[in-house]
Amino acid sequence: MTKRKFLITSALPYSNGRLHVGHVAGAYLPADIFVRYLKARGDDVAYICGSDDFGAAIEFKSWFEKRKPEEIVAEFNPMQLVDFNRMNIEFEIYGGTSLSPRHPEFAQHFFTRANEEGLLEKIESEQWYDPEAEKFLPDRYVQGKCYYPDCESENAFGDQCEGCGRQIEPLKLLEPKSKFSGATPEVRKTTHWYFNLPEFEAKLRSWIDTHPEWRSTTRSRALKFLNEGLRARPITRDLKWGIPVPLDDPDAENKVLYVWFDAPIGYVSFTADWCEETTGDWKDYEKWWKNPECKIIHFIGEDNAVFHTIIWPGMLMAEGSFQLPHNVVVSAFLNMAAEKMSKSRGTAIWLAETLDIFEPDALRYYLTAIAPEPSRTGFYWDDLIARTNGELVATLGNFLNRWQSFVHKRFDARVPPAGNRTELDREQLAALPALRDEVSEKLESYQFKAALETLMKGAQDANKYFDTRQPWVTGKDNLEDCGTAINVCIQTARSLTVLMAPFLPNAAESMRKVLNLDSLDWQTAGEEIPEGAPIAKGKPPFRKLDTEKTFEAVREKFPPE
Structure with a gap:
């Protein structure tokens, strides 16, 4: 590659x-x-x-x-x-x-480069000032009532109304209060430097047009902002804590670069x-x-x-x-x-x-499974517990663990010979490079939830293979055929271990040690561990949660209001 x-x-x-x-x-x-x-x-x-x-x-x-x-x-x-x-x-x-x-x-x-290019303008404006705290107030630190007649939410700030989501002109805010002192602010004049963002509107639009691969919601947000018309933006603030404005200008005294x-x-x-x-x-x-x-x-x-x-x-x-x-x-x-x-x-x-x-892998799994990629999603404790037990433990963890006892009890803790592989065996092994490529495709396009779903589909298929081959039956009367099935399970486990590593690093590292792999290089998914290679004793890679005890721990850490 x-x-x-x-x-x-x-x-x-x-x-x-x-x-x-x-x-x-x-x-x-x-x-x-x-x-x-x-x-x-x-x-x-x-x-x-x-x-x-x-x-x-x-x-x-x-x-x-x-x-x-x-x-x-x-x-x-x-x-x-x-x-x-x-x-x-x-x-x-x-x-x-x-x-x-x-x-x-x-x-x-x-800042200096923008100034040298003539992209900064010094502008005097009016701004809210807290006379008790003796501070000019950033827009976010003035709270009041939304002035839009169809809203009138009291949860409006100087930059945005949290009720209706619309942008706010700070000096139009009704019944303003300072978030510093609670005092009613007064309007005072101040001077700031503004960045001429409209100068780049055409270049920005052209640049965005060259990236159709972005998430549609990202492109739509950016284009909507452009279509509404860009405005010069202040890049200095009346604060003490920040990076000083690098100008030899009396108006720049006691001013810092705006945090954004x-x-x-x-x-x-x-x-x-x-x-x-x-x-x-x-x-x-x-x-x-x-x-x-x-x-x-x-x-x-x-x-x-x-x-x-x-x-x-x-x-x-x-x-x-x-x-x-x-x-x-x-x-x-x-x-x-x-x-x-x-x-x-x-x-x-x-x-x-x-x-x-919760173990970090369990939380990583859940947050990826409900990833708010295109739109907002909800976090629920009962869903986290249910998915940990019903998906992570019962599907992926189950397969990674269920074949190990056969290796240690019947095959001297080593990879058994491939033997005479059946059509089902060959199909299972042939699916592994394809699984790797499909997960890769999803990750390359930033579809993390879909990539995890693809991985889990591979784990489901692996469990189906195990159930169909029934090594617990063949192990009694056809040890060679049992060994072939366990060999395929080990090869499958190797691929799943590599593919789950970006999502579930702790479990992947644990399985790497079980399989005695030197690395988890991506291209090794689909490659086979040779016959006779040692297999270490391992523990189940994921911990099953006791629902009642877990909810009790949640209530203790996050008591209801």
Whole structure:
């Protein structure tokens, strides 16, 4: 196979809180599955991520808790990495925009390049100001009543109404209140720099047109935003915590880069930091970001779709020397019951507590099986338990385990001879390379749920084969034929082990040891383990859940309100 080069990123989580299951389902688990597949295939891959440390969210938490922003980052950045590690989501680097030594330089470089190209305009505007907190308020930190007559929701913010979903003009918000102090804000004038995004409308449309392979929902979101007309966007903010605006201008004093502008540049900064750690030269980041042979793939949630398909590419076009993303893989939100999973609203299912109850492979399986790829899906505890027991354990785990006792009891813990294979044996073995290719096809097109379904269909077929061959019967009066069937089961187990590794890494590693495989290279799915090769004793790869005890643990970790 041709060796390809990929740079994969996942959205940078804010370092003001912990990770919840919805985070993982949208931007991180599918990316990790894809990265594991690419590496197994032999491609050159870098998976880059880190925390988004600047902006109003951190300053807001800092103000309320009377702590320095640096202290909040120091608490949550490593906590997030621990949770990712527990979930077996593995990055080349997990940085932080306030922790990277090169991030300020990169962020200011993007600002400076846009300014040099005449793409920035200084504009005076009116904005909400909290007189008690003595702060200009970012749009998201003003809450009030929606001004649309057919809505009038009281859950409207300065950027968007959560009731009707429409964009809000912040100064039109009815009955506004500051989320900092609760005071009624007042309108004051301030000056900011705006990025001329409309300059790139034609180029952005042309670029999107060259990628018909994107998910239809991603393309439709991007094109809808373009069709509504692009507007210049502010890229500076009146905050203390952030990257200083690199201008010798009195109006730039006490202003920082807007977090949406600096955050995606973190992908570049972290790549440079990783290159310095691994090659000794941070400038090797150019081999990834400025190399036409390297495909850059962003994995994000639906709330970041416009930023990564319109605004971030516009920034890259303005800078001029970077490659544009090859794909932006957008997942919808994961709902808890009927409500979007959100840490800010108190509806989050925290990842750490969930992993205290469920094995990571079980959670990885379930979140992939219900993946919110085209549209939002629901997370339900009873469904997680039922699928773990009824699918993961009863189908895949059952097949991987059920033939092992025959090997140790009847064939001296070694692969028995192939013997005289029947037509059914040959059909089962012939299906394995086809299974590998079908899973590959789904993964290459970012259909992770469908790829897992294909894998599970292979496990179902393997169980049918085992039931049809009945080695428990032939083992009594035709040991040679029994050995042939067990040989085919072992070859099938080898293929399933390789193919499940991107989805279920713990179980795959356990089975690799049982089968004494040197590696789980993708192309070895369909290849045979030779006769006489040793087979180690193993345990069932997945744990069956006691429904009552598991629900009790769930109620203890997540008590009902």
